[in-house]
Amino acid sequence: MELDKISGGVTASQGFKAAGAAAGIKYTGRDDMAMIVSDVPCTAAGVFTSNVVQAAPVRWDRNIVRNEKTNRSVRAVVVNAGIANACTGEDGMNACRETAEETGRVLGIGSDQVILGSTGVIGAYLPMDRVCAGVQLLKDALADTEAASDRASRAIMTTDTVNKEIAVQLTLDGKTCHIGAISKGVGMIEPNMCTMLCFVTTDAAVSPAMLDKALRYAVADSYNMISVDGDMSTNDTLVILANGLAGNEEIAEENEDYVRFAETLRAMLIEQARKHAADGEGATALFEVRVEHADTREHARILAKSVVNSPLTKAAVYGHDANGGRILCALGYAGVTFDPDLVDLTIKSAAGEVPLYRAGAKLDYDEEFATRVLSEKEVCALCDMHMGAEEAVAWGCDLSYDYVKINADYRS
Amino acid sequence: MELDKISGGVTASQGFKAAGAAAGIKYTGRDDMAMIVSDVPCTAAGVFTSNVVQAAPVRWDRNIVRNEKTNRSVRAVVVNAGIANACTGEDGMNACRETAEETGRVLGIGSDQVILGSTGVIGAYLPMDRVCAGVQLLKDALADTEAASDRASRAIMTTDTVNKEIAVQLTLDGKTCHIGAISKGVGMIEPNMCTMLCFVTTDAAVSPAMLDKALRYAVADSYNMISVDGDMSTNDTLVILANGLAGNEEIAEENEDYVRFAETLRAMLIEQARKHAADGEGATALFEVRVEHADTREHARILAKSVVNSPLTKAAVYGHDANGGRILCALGYAGVTFDPDLVDLTIKSAAGEVPLYRAGAKLDYDEEFATRVLSEKEVCALCDMHMGAEEAVAWGCDLSYDYVKINADYRS
Numbered sequence: 018m019e020l021d022k023i024s025g026g027v028t029a030s031q032g033f034k035a036a037g038a039a040a041g042i043k044y045t046g047r048d049d050m051a052m053i054v055s056d057v058p059c060t061a062a063g064v065f066t067s068n069v070v071q072a073a074p075v076r077w078d079r080n081i082v083r084n085e086k087t088n089r090s091v092r093a094v095v096v097n098a099g100i101a102n103a104c105t106g107e108d109g110m111n112a113c114r115e116t117a118e119e120t121g122r123v124l125g126i127g128s129d130q131v132i133l134g135s136t137g138v139i140g141a142y143l144p145m146d147r148v149c150a151g152v153q154l155l156k157d158a159l160a161d162t163e164a165a166s167d168r169a170s171r172a173i174m175t176t177d178t179v180n181k182e183i184a185v186q187l188t189l190d191g192k193t194c195h196i197g198a199i200s201k202g203v204g205m206i207e208p209n210m211c212t213m214l215c216f217v218t219t220d221a222a223v224s225p226a227m228l229d230k231a232l233r234y235a236v237a238d239s240y241n242m243i244s245v246d247g248d249m250s251t252n253d254t255l256v257i258l259a260n261g262l263a264g265n266e267e268i269a270e271e272n273e274d275y276v277r278f279a280e281t282l283r284a285m286l287i288e289q290a291r292k293h294a295a296d297g298e299g300a301t302a303l304f305e306v307r308v309e310h311a312d313t314r315e316h317a318r319i320l321a322k323s324v325v326n327s328p329l330t331k332a333a334v335y336g337h338d339a340n341g342g343r344i345l346c347a348l349g350y351a352g353v354t355f356d357p358d359l360v361d362l363t364i365k366s367a368a369g370e371v372p373l374y375r376a377g378a379k380l381d382y383d384e385e386f387a388t389r390v391l392s393e394k395e396v397c398a399l400c401d402m403h404m405g406a407e408e409a410v411a412w413g414c415d416l417s418y419d420y421v422k423i424n425a426d427y428r429s
Numbered sequence: 430m431e432l433d434k435i436s437g438g439v440t441a442s443q444g445f446k447a448a449g450a451a452a453g454i455k456y457t458g459r460d461d462m463a464m465i466v467s468d469v470p471c472t473a474a475g476v477f478t479s480n481v482v483q484a485a486p487v488r489w490d491r492n493i494v495r496n497e498k499t500n501r502s503v504r505a506v507v508v509n510a511g512i513a514n515a516c517t518g519e520d521g522m523n524a525c526r527e528t529a530e531e532t533g534r535v536l537g538i539g540s541d542q543v544i545l546g547s548t549g550v551i552g553a554y555l556p557m558d559r560v561c562a563g564v565q566l567l568k569d570a571l572a573d574t575e576a577a578s579d580r581a582s583r584a585i586m587t588t589d590t591v592n593k594e595i596a597v598q599l600t601l602d603g604k605t606c607h608i609g610a611i612s613k614g615v616g617m618i619e620p621n622m623c624t625m626l627c628f629v630t631t632d633a634a635v636s637p638a639m640l641d642k643a644l645r646y647a648v649a650d651s652y653n654m655i656s657v658d659g660d661m662s663t664n665d666t667l668v669i670l671a672n673g674l675a676g677n678e679e680i681a682e683e684n685e686d687y688v689r690f691a692e693t694l695r696a697m698l699i700e701q702a703r704k705h706a707a708d709g710e711g712a713t714a715l716f717e718v719r720v721e722h723a724d725t726r727e728h729a730r731i732l733a734k735s736v737v738n739s740p741l742t743k744a745a746v747y748g749h750d751a752n753g754g755r756i757l758c759a760l761g762y763a764g765v766t767f768d769p770d771l772v773d774l775t776i777k778s779a780a781g782e783v784p785l786y787r788a789g790a791k792l793d794y795d796e797e798f799a800t801r802v803l804s805e806k807e808v809c810a811l812c813d814m815h816m817g818a819e820e821a822v823a824w825g826c827d828l829s830y831d832y833v834k835i836n837a838d839y840r841s
Contacts, residue, residue, distance in 0.1 A: 070761030070769040070789075104757050106770065106790035139754020140791035251758050328740070329836055336837030342551020345516050346663050349482030357482040358518065377482075378518035379552035418830045424741055425748025 018284045020185045026166030029184035029197040031220040032056040032262040036158035037168030040151025042144065043099025043137060048172035050148070051199075052155035053094040053216055054124060059258035060222075061091040061132065062229040064236050066253035073102045073109030074133040075254060077117070081129060082256065088225050091258055092126045094216050095152060096134035096173050098201075101212070103139045103251040112143045119149045123156045134214045134254050136175055136201065170199035173214055176423055177203050179296045183289050187281045189274045190265035194221040196282060200289055202253075203296045213240060213293060215255040215286075221278060222261030224269040231279035232257050239286035242318065242411045243294045244326050257282075294412035295395070299419030304334050305397040309408045316353045317402075317409035323351035324398060324411070331416035334396060339364060339387035341373035344398055359403040366393035430696045432597045438578030441596035441609040443632040444468040444674040447577040448570035449584030452563025454556065455511030455549060460584035462560070463611075464567035465506040465628055466536060471670035472634075473503040473544065474641040476648050478665035485514045485521030486545040487666060489529070493541060494668065500637050503670055504538045506628050507564060508546035508585050510613075513624070515551045515663040524555045531561045535568045546626045546666050548587055548613065582611035585626055588835055589615050591708045595701050599693045601686045602677035606633040608694060612701055614665075615708045625652060625705060627667040627698075633690060634673030636681040643691035644669050651698035654730065654823045655706045656738050669694075706824035707807070711831030716746050717809040721820045728765045729814075729821035735763035736810060736823070743828035746808060751776060751799035753785035756810055771815040778805035 028035050033055050037048040063082040065075045081087045095116060102109050117128035135143070159165070170182045184197035195218075202213030223231065232255070240255060261267065268275050295303035306324040311317035324330055327347035333340040341362050349357065362374040364387065371387045372380055390396065439447050445467050449460040475494040477487045493499045507528060514521050529540035547555070571577070582594045596609035607630075614625030635643070644667070652667060673679065680687045707715035718736045723729035736742055739759035745752040753774050761769065774786040776799065783799045784792055802808070 068758060068761035069763075069765075069767060070757050101754070104754050104769070104786065104789060104791060106788070108790070139752075139758060140786070142791075251754075251761060328832075332833050332836035335833065338837065340551075342513070342516050342663075345482050346480060346551060349480035349663060351481075353481075355481060357516070374516065374552070376518070377516060378520070379516060379554075416833055416836075418833050420740075421744050421747065421828055421830050421833060424744035424828075425750065 018280055020281065020284050020288065021187065023184050023186050025163045025184045025197055026170060026182035027053050027197040027199050027216060027218040028161045028163065028166040030195040030218040032260050033218045034159040034161045035165040035169040036155045036160065037172030038151055038154035038158055040147050040154060042097050042147055048168060049098045050151040050155055051096045051169035051172040052159065053169060053218065054159055055092055055258060055260045057260050057262065058090040058092055059260045060225050060228050061088050061256060061258050062225065062232045063254065063256040064232060066251060068251050070104065070251045072135060072252040073105060073113045074135045075252060076110065077113040077133050078254060078256060081132060087129045090130055091132055092130040093120055093124055094132045094134065094256065095120050096214060097148065098173050098175050099137040100135060100141045100143050101137045101139045101252050102135040102143050105142055108142055112145060115145055116148055116152065119152045123152055132256050136173065136212050136214055136252055139251060166197065166199060173201045175201065176298050177201050177296055179292065181289060181292045183285055185281060185285050187277060189221055189278060192263045192265040194263040194265060195219060196285060198285065198289055202293055203298050213253045215240065215289065217257040219257065219259045220261065220263040221259055222263065222265050222267040223259045223278065224267055227268045227275055228257060228259055231275065231282055234279050235283040235286045238283060239290040242409065243290045244322060244411065244413045291412050294414055297414030298423045299417040300414030301417055302334060302415045303395040304331065304413045304415055305395065306400065306411045307397060307408065308400045308402060310404055311402045311407045312405035314407040314409060317407045319353050320348050320351045320400065321409045321411035323347050325413035328416055331413065334391060335415035335417045337388045337391040339371065339373060339384065339391060341379065345374060348400060355402050355404055361401040363399040364390055365397040365399060366390045366395060368393050430692055432693065432696055432700065433599065435596050435598050437575045437596045437609055438582060438594035439465050439609040439611050439628060439630040440573045440575065440578045442607040442630040444672050445630045446571040446573045447581040448567045448572065449580030450563055450566035450570055452559050452566060454509050454559055460580060461510045462563040462567055463508045463581035463584040464571065465581060465630065466571055467504055467670060467672045469672050469674065470502040470504055471672040472637050472640050473500050473668060473670050474637065474644045475666065475668040476644060478663060480663050482516065482663045484547060484664040485517060485525045486547045487664060488522065489525040489545050490666060490668060493544060499541050502542055503544055504542040505532055505536055506544045506546065506668065507532050508626060509560065510585050510587055511549040512547060512553045512555050513549045513551045513664050514547040514555050517554055520554055524557060527557055528560055528564065531564045535564055544668050548585060548624050548626055548664055551663060578609065578611060585613045587613065588710050589613050589708055591704065593701060593704045595697055597693060597697050599689060601633055601690060604675045604677040606675040606677060607631060608697060610697065610701055614705055615710050625665045627652065627701065629669040631669065631671045632673065632675040633671055634675065634677050634679040635671045635690065636679055639680045639687055640669060640671055643687065643694055646691050647695035647698045650695060651702040654821065655702045656734060656823065656825045703824050706826055709826030710835045711829040712826030713829055714746060714827045715807040716743065716825045716827055717807065718812065718823045719809060719820065720812045720814060722816055723814045723819045724817035726819040726821060729819045731765050732760050732763050732812065733821045733823035735759050737825035740828055743825065746803060747827035747829050749800045749803040751783065751785060751796065751803060753791065756812065757786065760812060767814050767816055773813040775811040776802055777809040777811060778802045778807060780805050
């Protein structure tokens with residue numbers, strides 16, 4: 018769908034302010050804490066990492082958004098970069114409580130109205146004196162401007178090279194509503210969420226149940242379909258806050274407004290998720306895998322993700338090598354049954370398209386042209402399974418020397 | 430167990446000859462075809478890739494070893510490197526038939542007595558004139574010497590940098606028996622077999638059912654526990670031929686001789702499999718992951734493989750970075766339930782050992798010493814789950830610049 022994009026990031030939604038600040042958590046000379054605050058209580062919904070090992074802030078947030086007593090009264094989000102506060106045991110949970118209490122004190126709200134996020138090194142402990150000082154700095158810097166959202170967005174980056182913000186407007190119940198988001202995360206990103214943080218604001222009025230439903234619908238085809246390296250983080254968090262200041266009648270059932278809201282959120286998060294894949298650690302190209310005519314939607318998703326995760330395929334994309342065999346091979350080990358003698362495979366980009374395989378057998382094609390097609394910044398592998406009517410799209414990136422370089426000594 | 434190692438590779442077993450030859454399939458200036466021949470018919474067993482997309486030679490071999498009419502009469506193995514004969518449809522199966530028929534004609538045996546293996550580029554077609562000429566060259570070069578096994582072993586290498594041969598002797602029924610093997614494969618290697626070819630000869634007499642049972646037992650803890658990149662090939666093949674010339678009473682039930690044979694085969698294949706992991710594409714270190722006190726053996730295997738496959742962990746090993754958080758994280762997304770607050774994690778090598786985590790929380794340790802421990806050629810991560818009594822070991826390697834380099838343009 019066509020999105021009606023506007024500027025402003027998370028502050029595009031009425032009644033939201035944002036801030037970034039340099040708290041010196043781990044980095045020096047850059048912002049490393051961010052805050053988002055709503056003038057009024059928000060309905061909140063969230064999706065989190067499915068890793069068995071969950072960072073303390075994930076456990077903190079889950080308690081708030083899954084609890085009917087607290088998920089209609091969220092006021093603030095506080096995030097730090099540099100240290101993930103994961104694998105930190107009791108101390109980690111105490112750090113969350115302290116951060117939320119300090120935020121509550123500074124903003125005059127309750128600690129259970131504060132959503133937290135952390136990203137960075139696993140197994141390191143947060144320097145609480147700096148975190149608390151950072152909360153005060155953030156409060157002092159709060160503003161409802163595009164610059165403020167931008168600063169918050171940049172403050173949460175770790176190995177990201179591109180700022181990731183988006184905002185759109187839509188009409189619900191005759192009222193102009195807004196949805197804005199900031200997000201980060203270009204490594205340890207794998208289907209089902211990874212060191213990916215995404216915070217979404219909206220001034221639309223949506224009930225907790227419908228907000229949760231819309232978020233899950235939107236995530237299934239967006240953040241759950243991107244992968245940088247198949248590693249799944251302990252910290253992934255995607256939280257949406259809806260403060261209702263747009264004045265529309267609250268969406269409380271699956272009516273037309275719900276559909277418009279959910280579809281807009283889905284399209285917006287797909288666009289945002291693609292930015293993560295394209296900015297994958299060391300990536301030189303966005304790699305899109307489109308699986309068509311699978312027998313079920315779930316199978317289509319599994320097949321697309323298997324290809325997008327294959328290190329050999331990703332290395333071939335980096336080398337601009339039209340190695341269709343590796344793609345067929347990755348489909349083959351996905352764990353889904355299909356008839357390899359039916360599969361058609363085509364590569365596409367802005368430079369054109371090249372059919373590589375038809376009915377499972379290799380075609381004759383111009384290698385030089387195929388290399389040209391694979392030399393674009395966005396390349397697509399189209400896999401037609403000839404099994405049914407379902408499709409799915411996954412996004413990833415190529416595997417380059419720089420991925421290894423970035424990750425061989427991330428901590429130092 | 431202690432192996433009684435001898436020289437000779439596949440020709441260490443009585444009545445087996447081997448050969449390598451330069452057939453010009455794809456490479457020039459090196460051997461690229463290999464042959465193993467037994468003087469008398471052999472009992473055969475095999476395990477093959479579980480990829481849905483299976484190369485033509487895998488389908489050919491499966492038909493022979495799974496058929497009671499043919500799995501007691503195998504006489505020869507013919508292998509080529511350079512072209513995998515995978516994703517080649519009807520033409521691929523015809524190429525197998527032609528190769529086996531030519532081998533049968535040259536050796537005076539039936540085409541259904543010939544096991545085939547191919548490794549190399551997927552989606553390319555075999556030049557049948559060269560393959561057939563190669564079969565004649567191989568026949569002329571057959572010898573029962575160590576040099577002949579060595580030449581066969583080197584002929585099937587692709588990106589391997591180290592020749593992989595092994596031979597042992599053991600006593601069964603008072604007779605000295607031998608088992609020898611050659612194998613290749615250092616990329617696209619993932620649990621459940623990958624572009625990994627391994628051919629094992631033995632002069633022990635073993636029934637088809639017991640040979641199959643011993644092979645599966647041995648593979649579960651050896652070749653199925655190694656991984657270079659998580660990609661699983663279309664061509665993996667491990668075939669064992671037993672010609673009975675040692676004169677022992679045929680092992681036809683799970684008696685003491687069976688146990689001795691199976692345990693020897695297991696220990697031998699573990700040693701062989703470790704060579705594949707250590708020689709992983711671009712690898713600078715063998716990475717061993719040992720999971721202890723898991724609740725089930727299967728869970729121990731899944732957890733160990735998840736860590737050994739984690740790109741972030743592999744990159745950290747390359748950087749000699751004691752990033753225990755990434756290891757805990759990889760345990761967490763393995764798909765097995767456990768209590769993260771119980772896990773102990775230690776890294777070990779010839780330089781010493783360093784406990785990184787205890788009961789899920791990070792310990793204080795000397796980073797410099799940890800780096801020294803991780804700078805050895807073989808490093809081990811020991812994960813104690815504190816859940817039960819089962820354990821498993823997986824082998825892989827680090828992720829280096831060279832892995833990317835090797836695979837970015839493998840075909841050219």
